[in-house]
Amino acid sequence: MANKKWGKYEELRPGQIEAIRKDASVAYIPWGALEWHSYHAPVGLDGIKAYGLCAALAKETGGVVLPAVYVGTDTIKPFKGFKHTIEHDSNTVTTLCSEYLAQLADEGFRVIILITGHYGEGQVNAIRKAVAQISAANPDVGIWAFPDSEPLEGSFPANHAARGETSFQLLFQPEKVDFSTLPPNRETTLDDDGVWGEDPRKASAEEGQQMLDTFLQNALPKIKKFLEEHSQ
Numbered sequence: 001m002a003n004k005k006w007g008k009y010e011e012l013r014p015g016q017i018e019a020i021r022k023d024a025s026v027a028y029i030p031w032g033a034l035e036w037h038s039y040h041a042p043v044g045l046d047g048i049k050a051y052g053l054c055a056a057l058a059k060e061t062g063g064v065v066l067p068a069v070y071v072g073t074d075t076i077k078p079f080k081g082f083k084h085t086i087e088h089d090s091n092t093v094t095t096l097c098s099e100y101l102a103q104l105a106d107e108g109f110r111v112i113i114l115i116t117g118h119y120g121e122g123q124v125n126a127i128r129k130a131v132a133q134i135s136a137a138n139p140d141v142g143i144w145a146f147p148d149s150e151p152l153e154g155s156f157p158a159n160h161a162a163r164g165e166t167s168f169q170l171l172f173q174p175e176k177v178d179f180s181t182l183p184p185n186r187e188t189t190l191d192d193d194g195v196w197g198e199d200p201r202k203a204s205a206e207e208g209q210q211m212l213d214t215f216l217q218n219a220l221p222k223i224k225k226f227l228e229e230h231s232q
Contacts, residue, residue, distance in 0.1 A: 004062030024062025028054035033072020036082035046117030052172035074122025097130035119147030151218035162197025171208030
């Protein structure tokens with residue numbers, strides 16, 4: 001399926017969207033949160049990461065990629081008190097997600113893939129609640145919503161602002177990372193720095209590419225099956 005037509009939804013004209021949908025009727029929604037990712041990384045890391053993953057999938061399957069949605073619940077703000085974080089109610093996430101899914105189904109997309117780069121338990125549950133609602137109302141549409149950590153499970157650990165997420169950031173937008181802002185004489189911690197996992201200074205774009213390769217290897221077969229099952 002590689003080299004199929006794909007595009008950024010917000011940049012496409014109606015005729016271009018129709019041509020892509022006819023070729024591969026799949027829409028990708030990258031979901032994130034505006035959330036503290038320690039001193040070295042942007043607060044939009046989750047959405048940047050999810051967008052990069054969606055684009056990589058779309059290049060293989062075809063389809064459209066929507067702009068990243070930055071609406072997160074169960075963030076690090078209520079958990080550890082870090083500022084520079086916008087916390088939303090879980091019902092807000094469910095409602096907005098339901099509307100995105102319903103509208104894309106109404107637009108005629110047969111497969112909808114949502115990747116959340118922010119995967120607090122409350123966030124994942126809020127999104128899955130929306131998927132259950134819209135799937136029940138649209139049984140002919142294949143919907144798969146999952147945290148980006150899911151296809152990496154067993155190969156790379158879930159983390160927050162640590163080695164793994166920072167490796168993705170270095171792969172997709174390296175200019176946004178500044179390691180000089182981290183504490184120079186100690187390892188990073190969750191309580192002091194908002195880092196859950198290995199010290200982000202161990203990250204690299206090369207590891208980000210390895211993670212991307214693993215992600216694609218594990219996610220693509222299911223998406224291709226969805227496309228086969230729900231083709232018009």
